[in-house]
Amino acid sequence: MFTKVKGFHDIYGADIEYWQILEKSLKETFSLYGFHEFKLPILEKTAIFNRGIGETTDIVEKEMFTFADEDETVSLRPEGTASLMRAYVENGLFNNPGIKKYYYMGNMFRRERPQKGRFRQFTQAGIEALESVSPLLDAEIITILYNCAKSVGIDDVVRMEINSVGCPVCRTAYKEKLIEYFSGYESELCPDCKRRLNKNPMRILDCKVEKCKKIVENAPKLISYLCEDCKNHLNQVMEYLKIMGTDFSVNENMVRGLDYYVRTAFEMTTDKLGSASAVGAGGRYDGLVKTLGGPDVPGIGFAIGMDRIVELMKLKNTVTEHTSDVFILFFNETGLKIGIDLIKSFRKSGLIVEYDYETASMKSQMKKANKSGAKVAVILGENELADSSAAVKWLMSGEQSVIKIDGLEAYIKEGLREFRDLKYEIF
Ligand code: HAM
Numbered sequence: 001m002f003t004k005v006k007g008f009h010d011i012y013g014a015d016i017e018y019w020q021i022l023e024k025s026l027k028e029t030f031s032l033y034g035f036h037e038f039k040l041p042i043l044e045k046t047a048i049f050n051r052g053i054g055e056t057t058d059i060v061e062k063e064m065f066t067f068a069d070e071d072e073t074v075s076l077r078p079e080g081t082a083s084l085m086r087a088y089v090e091n092g093l094f095n096n097p098g099i100k101k102y103y104y105m106g107n108m109f110r111r112e113r114p115q116k117g118r119f120r121q122f123t124q125a126g127i128e129a130l131e132s133v134s135p136l137l138d139a140e141i142i143t144i145l146y147n148c149a150k151s152v153g154i155d156d157v158v159r160m161e162i163n164s165v166g167c168p169v170c171r172t173a174y175k176e177k178l179i180e181y182f183s184g185y186e187s188e189l190c191p192d193c194k195r196r197l198n199k200n201p202m203r204i205l206d207c208k209v210e211k212c213k214k215i216v217e218n219a220p221k222l223i224s225y226l227c228e229d230c231k232n233h234l235n236q237v238m239e240y241l242k243i244m245g246t247d248f249s250v251n252e253n254m255v256r257g258l259d260y261y262v263r264t265a266f267e268m269t270t271d272k273l274g275s276a277s278a279v280g281a282g283g284r285y286d287g288l289v290k291t292l293g294g295p296d297v298p299g300i301g302f303a304i305g306m307d308r309i310v311e312l313m314k315l316k317n318t319v320t321e322h323t324s325d326v327f328i329l330f331f332n333e334t335g336l337k338i339g340i341d342l343i344k345s346f347r348k349s350g351l352i353v354e355y356d357y358e359t360a361s362m363k364s365q366m367k368k369a370n371k372s373g374a375k376v377a378v379i380l381g382e383n384e385l386a387d388s389s390a391a392v393k394w395l396m397s398g399e400q401s402v403i404k405i406d407g408l409e410a411y412i413k414e415g416l417r418e419f420r421d422l423k424y425e426i427f
Contacts, residue, residue, distance in 0.1 A: 007112070007120025014321040018310045021319070023105065025151040026125045026304070030103040033144055035127050038102040040083045046075040052082030052292055054259025056200040058208070061192070063110040065120075076109035080126045081260070081285065081301060082292070088130065089294030099137075100130040105306075117276030117308045126282075128301035130289070135233050138264045138284060138300055139240030145268050145280050145302050146246050154312040158279060161251035162241075162266040163223065164234040165283065170227040175201055177220045185215045205255040223252040233263050260285040264300065272315060273308055280304035323373025324352040325416055327395075328380065329365040335380040342378070342408065349409060351416075370395060376412055 004010065011019060027037075046066050053059050065076040077083050084102060087093075093100060105125040112118055127144065129137055142160060149155040166174065178201040186194060190209040197204065205216055226234065241248050248266075256265050265283035273279070282302025290296040326346060330339040339355065346353045354372045356365045362379075369377040379391040384402060392408070393400045394415065403411050 005120070007114040009119060009121070014319065015310065015314075017319045017321060018313045019306070022152055022306060022309055022313065023125075026105070026148055026306075027103075029144065029148050029151050030125075030127055033101070033127075033140070035101040035103040035129075038084060038087065038104045040077070040080060040087060040104055040106065042077055042107065043069075043074050044077055044083050044086065046073040048082050048086050048292065049075055049078060052085065052260060052288060053079065054200070054203075056196055056203050057257055057259055058206070059110060059257065063112055065109050065111060078110045079108055079258070080104050080106070080124060080303060081128060081258075081288070084126075084128050085289050085292050085294070085299070089289060089292055094131070094289075094295050094297060099132050101127070103127045115275070117273045117305075117311060119307060123306040124303040125306055126301060126303035128299055130299040131297050132300075133286065133298045135236035135264075136240050138233075138237045139244055139246070141282065141300050141302060142237075142241060142248065142264075142266050143244050143246045145266070145282070145304070148280065148304055149268060149309075152309065152313055154309065154316055157272050157312055157316070158268050158270050160246065160248040160266060160268050161254055162237070162248050162264065163251055163254040164226055164230055164263050165256065165261050165265045166222050166226050166230050167262045168287075170225050170230055171202070171222070174220070174222050174225040177225065178202065178204070181219050182215070188215060200259070202255065203259075206257050221252045223250075230263055237264055256281065256283055260288040260291070262286050266302070268304075270308075270312060273311055276305075276308060278305065279308045279312065321373070324354040325375055326351055326353045326412060327365075327369035327372050327374035327377045328353060328355045329362070329369065329377060330355070330359065330380040331362065332382065334385060335382075338385065338405070339380055342380075342405070346409060346412075349413075351409075351412070375416060378408065378412070 049064060050060050059078045064078050066073060084104065103126065106123065107121050108124050109121055111120055114120060129141060142162065146155065146160055149158045179197065182189065182197055182201060182204055186197065188211060189197065190207065190212050193204045193207050193212050204212060205219065207213065207216065254265060254267060261283040263284045267278045267281040269277045270279055271277065280302055284300040286298035288299060328339050328343055330336050336359065343353050343355060354374060356368050375395060377393045377395055379393065381391060384390050389402050389404050390408060391400060392403050
């Protein structure tokens with residue numbers, strides 16, 4: 001027997017119901033705010049991520065699935081932002097007028113240590129808005145993230161945390177403070193952090209090694225070193241969030257694991273999933289497009305970890321695997337002809353219909369009807385057909401009646417309504 005690759009997982013059965021509800025809700029929310037779908041390749045040249053995410057980040061240093069392909073080195077995308085900025089530049093989208101708003105949904109790959117809510121292949125839904133530096137946009141983007149949680153009924157188990165990670169101006173002084181602080185603990189830092197100390201000390205703040213995390217606890221906080229412009233920006237974002245009615249708290253310890261962020265950074269977290277606490281995160285990345293060879297345009301966005309959101313949806317609601325609505329049974333040539341006509345018109349009207357391809361005995365077809373999970377069986381027996389009718393059996397209650405074929409669809413739809421209401425009212 002073959003088994004799956006470590007950190008990759010199969011998604012099927014009742015879980016698919018949650019995924020489909022989530023995909024639909026997210027697409028609807030993104031569209032409502034004027035975002036357009038972007039389908040990006042799964043494989044990109046490695047240099048895009050090295051340059052975009054940062055050479056000294058965990059993702060680039062140790063987590064990418066990278067391999068040589070003919071004469072270049074390529075990587076499975078570990079995230080969508082750098083890819084989208086590559087596409088934005090390569091396709092010259094900055095030549096079009098107005099603010100650009102895109103969304104994407106798809107698999108990302110990171111060679112992390114697998115655990116609850118942390119996979120090597122996972123799915124993100126992300127949005128990116130380009131060409132505005134306004135803090136009003138930051139507040140709207142954070143609000144959208146919160147509304148995504150609302151749209152699937154999990155807003156009461158998440159919290160929105162925001163912070164400012166400053167800009168190159170305020171970071172210069174801050175980095176000096178950090179080097180001074182961490183130098184006092186140099187011998188205790190992990191080998192990666194020792195290397196990062198003079199290269200990129202801010203990355204130590206994001207280290208996952210316990211020893212380093214302890215040292216980080218008392219490190220100077222960037223929020224105390226923000227320049228006037230960054231401070232004003234943060235204050236305005238907070239002001240707009242209040243006006244929009246979006247709850248948040250400031251977490252001055254928050255650092256993001258990617259180098260491209262400036263100013264606004266945010267995470268939507270939960271305490272229901274152990275250490276995989278971020279269910280969505282993002283921030284502003286003015287300068288990234290320029291780093292990737294494009295014009296100097298600002299941007300901001302976020303990505304939702306859909307696998308984690310599904311786990312939260314499962315904690316809160318029960319949705320059963322979607323099964324068929326109707327199972328049609330027939331036993332002879334006449335029954336088959338009438339049956340196929342009924343199946344066609346039922347499916348056209350949105351009902352999920354199954355039947356037995358083997359056209360076996362009544363007993364065997366009834367067994368299959370019960371197993372199919374259908375709510376109702378329509379039996380096209382000889383006697384009923386002679387009277388232009390069918391026997392209808394509700395499989396959960398066993399209740400049975402004979403209905404004229406003309407009125408079948410209306411009768412079944414009426415009976416099925418209570419199942420459908422039950423299923424969808426939660427969301
Ligand atoms: P990120 O914080 O690396 O940001 O990932 C965003 C979300 O993806 C996380 O909050 C988490 O829910 C989910 N995620 C990350 N890694 C895993 C994993 N190994 N298993 C399961 N879920 C995971 C970014 O990726 C940025 N591109 C977000 C962004 C967009 N910033 C600006 N625009």
